[in-house]
Amino acid sequence: xxxxxxxxxxxxxxxxxxxxxxxxxxxxxxxxxxxxxxxxxxxxxxxxxxxxxxxxxxxxxxxxxxxxxxxxxxxxxxxxxxxxxxxxxxxxxxxxxxxxxxxxxxxxxxxxxxxxxxxxxxxxxxxxxxxxxxxxxxxxxxxxxxxxxxxxxxxxxxxxxxxxxxxxxxxxxxxxxxxxxxxxxxxxxxxxxxxxxxxxxxxxxxxxxxxxxxxxxxxxxxxxxxxxxxxxxxxxxxxxxxxxxxxxxxxxxxxxxxxxxxxxxxxxxxxxxxxxxxxxxxxxxxxxxxxxxxxxxxxxxxxxxxxxxxxxxxxxxxxxxxxxxxxxxxxxxxxxxxxxxxxxxxxxxxxxxxxxxxxxxxxxxxxxxxxxxxxxxxxxxxxxxxxxxxxxxxxxxxxxxxxxxxxxx
Ligand SMILES: Nc1ncnc2c1ncn2[C@@H]1O[C@H](COP(=O)(O)OP(=O)(O)O)[C@@H](O)[C@H]1O
Ligand SMILES: O=C(O)[C@@H](O)C(=O)COP(=O)(O)O
Numbered sequence: 497x498x499x500x501x502x503x504x505x506x507x508x509x510x511x512x513x514x515x516x517x518x519x520x521x522x523x524x525x526x527x528x529x530x531x532x533x534x535x536x537x538x539x540x541x542x543x544x545x546x547x548x549x550x551x552x553x554x555x556x557x558x559x560x561x562x563x564x565x566x567x568x569x570x571x572x573x574x575x576x577x578x579x580x581x582x583x584x585x586x587x588x589x590x591x592x593x594x595x596x597x598x599x600x601x602x603x604x605x606x607x608x609x610x611x612x613x614x615x616x617x618x619x620x621x622x623x624x625x626x627x628x629x630x631x632x633x634x635x636x637x638x639x640x641x642x643x644x645x646x647x648x649x650x651x652x653x654x655x656x657x658x659x660x661x662x663x664x665x666x667x668x669x670x671x672x673x674x675x676x677x678x679x680x681x682x683x684x685x686x687x688x689x690x691x692x693x694x695x696x697x698x699x700x701x702x703x704x705x706x707x708x709x710x711x712x713x714x715x716x717x718x719x720x721x722x723x724x725x726x727x728x729x730x731x732x733x734x735x736x737x738x739x740x741x742x743x744x745x746x747x748x749x750x751x752x753x754x755x756x757x758x759x760x761x762x763x764x765x766x767x768x769x770x771x772x773x774x775x776x777x778x779x780x781x782x783x784x785x786x787x788x789x790x791x792x793x794x795x796x797x798x799x800x801x802x803x804x805x806x807x808x809x810x811x812x813x814x815x816x817x818x819x820x821x822x823x824x825x826x827x828x829x830x831x832x833x834x835x836x837x838x839x840x841x842x843x844x845x846x847x848x849x850x851x852x853x854x855x856x857x858x859x860x861x862x863x864x865x866x867x868x869x870x871x872x873x874x875x876x877x878x879x880x881x882x883x884x885x886x887x888x889x890x891x892x893x894x895x896x897x898x899x900x901x902x903x904x905x
Pocket of ligand 2: 507508509707839840882
C-alpha cells in the first residue's frame with residue numbers, strides 16, 4: 497500500500513474510492529477497521545469509519561487505530577476524508593482527528609479543503625459554498641445530526657483545535673506564496689485546477705485532509721500504476737431502495753420515486769418490532785419484480801418535531817436501527833441489490849448486512865459508485881448515496897445501471 501485513507505462515513509468512503517479509481521490505481525475499501533493486517537496488494541486502502549458524529553475522544557481513538565493499521569500496512573501517506581460540506585457536530589472532531597493523525601504520521605501542518613467542484617462545493621476566502629449558496633444558507637443548515645450554520649471554515653475549525661488556524665487564499669496560491677505560518681490551513685479551491693495545484697506544491701511535512709476531490713491528484717503524484725479494472729460481478733436477486741437521508745436532494749429523489757412506484761414510510765417515535773414486521777409484510781406482498789423504496793426521509797419541520805419529542809440521537813438511531821433490521825429481513829428474502837441514501841444510514845445498513853470489504857464498481861454519478869461484496873457464488877451490490885448527491889432520478893439511474901450490466905433479458 498502506498499496511500500492510506502480514513503473516511504468518517506461509509507458514503508464518503510465509497511465517494512473517495514470511486515474518484516480514486518478513476519486514476520486506474522488499485523483501491524481496496526474496508527468497512528470498519530479490518531481484523532487482520534493489510535495484505536498489501538492494493539496501492540490505496542480506505543478504512544471507512546462511522547465517526548462523523550462520534551464524541552471527540554472516540555473519533556480520535558478510532559481514527560488513530562485506523563491510521564496505525566494503514567501505516568503498519570506500508571502507507572507512505574495518510575489522507576483524512578470528511579464531508580464536502582464539512583459536516584461536524586458542535587463539538588466537531590475534524591480538527592482533533594487531524595491533530596492525532598499529524599502526530600501519528602510526523603506531519604507539522606495540515607491542509608483542509610472540502611471543495612468538490614464537480615458537485616458544486618467550492619471554498620473561497622475560507623467560505624464554503626454549496627452551488628451558489630453559502631453553506632449556512634444551504635439546506636445543510638437543517639441537517640438532522642450536523643446542522644451547518646457557519647460557512648466560514650476558519651471560524652468552524654478554530655475551536656476544534658489546539659494549534660493556529662489560517663487561510664491560504666486562492667490569490668495567495670496563484671501568486672505562489674508560501675503556506676501561512678499556522679498548524680491548520682484552510683485552503684481555497686474553486687476549480688479542479690486549484691486542487692491539482694495544492695497537491696502539486698505540497699511540502700512533505702504537510703498532511704492533506706478534505707473531501708474526496710482533493711485526493712484525486714494523489715495517485716499521479718505518488719506514481720501509482722494504472723491497473724486493468726476487474727470485471728464487475730453479475731448480481732442476481734431482488735432490489736430494494738432504503739433512505740434515511742433527509743437532505744434536500746434525497747427528499748426530491750424520494751418524491752420522484754414515490755410518485756408512481758411502491759414506497760413505504762417509517763417514522764421515528766413509533767418504531768417497535770410490530771412496525772418493522774408490518775413493513776416487511778408489506779414488502780412480502782409485492783411481486784418480486786417490483787422494486788420498493790422504504791424511507792424515513794422527511795422535511796425539516798417533521799425532523800425537528802421528532803427530535804424535540806425524543807432527542808436528536810434517539811430519533812436518528814431509531815431510524816437507523818429500523819432500516820438495518822428491514823435490510824436484514826430483505827436480505828433473508830433474496831434482496832441482493834441495495835440502494836441506500838444517507839451516510840449514517842448506509843453505515844448502519846452495511847454493518848447490519850455484515851459487509852466488511854467492498855470492491856468499487858462503476859460510478860452512477862460523481863461521488864456514488866456501485867460497490868460489490870459477498871462471494872463469487874452469492875454476490876451483493878450496494879450503492880451508498882451521500883445525502884446530497886445524485887440527480888432526481890438517482891434511484892432509477894442506479895438500478896438501471898445494474899440492469900444494463902446484466903445484458904439483454
Ligand atoms: N424522520 C426523521 N426524523 C428524525 N431523524 C431522522 C428521520 N429520518 C432519518 N433520520 C436520521 O437522520 C440522519 C440522516 O443522516 P444520514 O443518513 O447521514 O443522511 P445524509 O447523508 O443526508 O447526511 C440519520 O441518523 C437518520 O436516522
Ligand atoms: O464529501 C461528501 O460530500 C460525501 O462523500 C459525504 O461524506 C457526504 O456525507 P453524507 O451526506 O452524510 O452521506
